[in-house]
Every structure is written in structure tokens, then in C-alpha cells.
Amino acid sequence: MALTGVVKSFNPHKGWGFIESNGQDVFLYKGDLKGICVDKGTNVQFTMKSTEKGTQAENVVVIISPDEASYFGEIKSFNSMKGYGFITSEAFPNQDIFLLKTDIQDGYAPGGCPCRFKVTMEEKGPRAQEVQLLGQAAQDMSMWGGWGMKGMKGMGKGMGKMGKGLNIWQPMFMKDW
Known part of the structure; x- marks a missing residue:
């Protein structure tokens, strides 16, 4: 049976948060959002599953206009x-x-x-x-x-190969010792 709820909290950097539904907090994982990122106050429909850590939302449908998503x-x-x-x-x-x-x-x-x-x-x-x-x-x-x-810009050779996956600092000059 599909339940409805409102996103109580969600941290996009960590990829998880909670839905409030009928006074109960339900864990919400990024992987159940099908690529949509939610904010606090977003309405959702979902089913619940029990895990060893508590209840978790699955089959989540985000109810939002594509312009706001x-x-x-x-x-x-x-x-x-x-x-x-x-x-x-x-x-x-x-x-x-x-x-x-x-x-x-x-x-x-x-x-x-x-x-x-x-x-x-x-x-x-x-x-x-x-x-x-x-x-x-x-x-x-x-x-x-x-x-x-x-x-x-202007850093020249001193910053190495930025953007190529290698963030290596290279000196612009060397002193002879």
C-alpha cells in the first residue's frame, strides 16, 4: 500500500534523510529517488520496508513540477x-x-x-x-x-596539470644548492 509523506530532512552531500508520514520518521536513501534530489517539504509517495535499522522508504515517487525539480x-x-x-x-x-x-x-x-x-x-x-x-x-x-x-589564470606552470586528474604542484624555479 502506497503511503504519502513530506520530506522532513535531506542532505544531498550525504545522500540520505527522513520522510515524515503519519507522525513516523521513515529513512530515505538517495538510491530510492531515481535520480531526483529532494528538499525539505517535498511531497512523496512511497512504500515501506523494515530493515535491521528501522523503516526505510522504497518505490519513492517525488511529487513535484519538472520546472522545480x-x-x-x-x-x-x-x-x-x-x-x-x-x-x-x-x-x-x-x-x-x-x-x-x-x-x-x-x-x-x-x-x-x-x-x-x-x-x-x-x-x-x-x-x-x-x-x-x-x-x-x-x-x-x-x-x-x-x-x-x-x-x-596567471598561475602558469606552477600548478601542474590541473583538470587532468593530477593536482601536482610543480615549482616555477629551482635553486642550485
Whole structure:
């Protein structure tokens, strides 16, 4: 039997939260959302299953307008020189979502990075907007002071091969001892 409830809390960085249904808290896991990211107050329908840790929602249907929906995805590729890339998402099976650097907070998104985004449908297909990096990648970007690739301009050879998966610092000069 399908139950209804309201998302009580959800942490997109960790991928879990709780639904409140008939005065009971039900665990909600990202994997049961079919690629849709929920916020506090989002209405859902679901069935429950009992686990050793308590009740968990499954077969979750998010009740939201597509214009308001946010999605989970992963940066499939991003070319910082050209300023665009693609996102894959369970919510859009077998279809890449186009991504422009202007839709990413710091203008850079490392490949393989989990993200949250909204979608607009354009003539050539879906386009990501309001892209937010999640998890460790978000922490790494904030640790760098939000530099992204914008902040790397002028750093020259001193920063090594940023964006190629190797974040190696190389000195710009060497002293002879």
C-alpha cells in the first residue's frame, strides 16, 4: 500500500534523510529517488520496508513540477578550455545533459564528481543549470577558496596539470644548492 509523506530532512552531500508520514520518521536513501534530489517539504509517495535499522522508504515517487525539480548526477566530462561538458543522471537514462561553465558556481567541474542540478529543455536536448558540486568535490573546491579554473589564470606552470586528474604542484624555479 502506497503511503504519502513530506520530506522532513535531506542532505544531498550525504545522500540520505527522513520522510515524515503519519507522525513516523521513515529513512530515505538517495538510491530510492531515481535520480531526483529532494528538499525539505517535498511531497512523496512511497512504500515501506523494515530493515535491521528501522523503516526505510522504497518505490519513492517525488511529487513535484519538472520546472522545480532538482536532479542528482555525475560530471561525465568537462573541458575547461572550451567551457562545457556533460552530466549523466539516472533521471535521464541514456541521455547526456549539456553543461556550460557559466552554470557551475566556480566555472569548473572535475570529471566523475557528483552533482545536483536543474534542467531546462532546449532545442538540442536537456541543459543543466544551477549546478552544485556534492560531497568531497564540493569540500575540495571550498578548500581551494572557490578558485576553480577561474582562479588558476596567471598561475602558469606552477600548478601542474590541473583538470587532468593530477593536482601536482610543480615549482616555477629551482635553486642550485
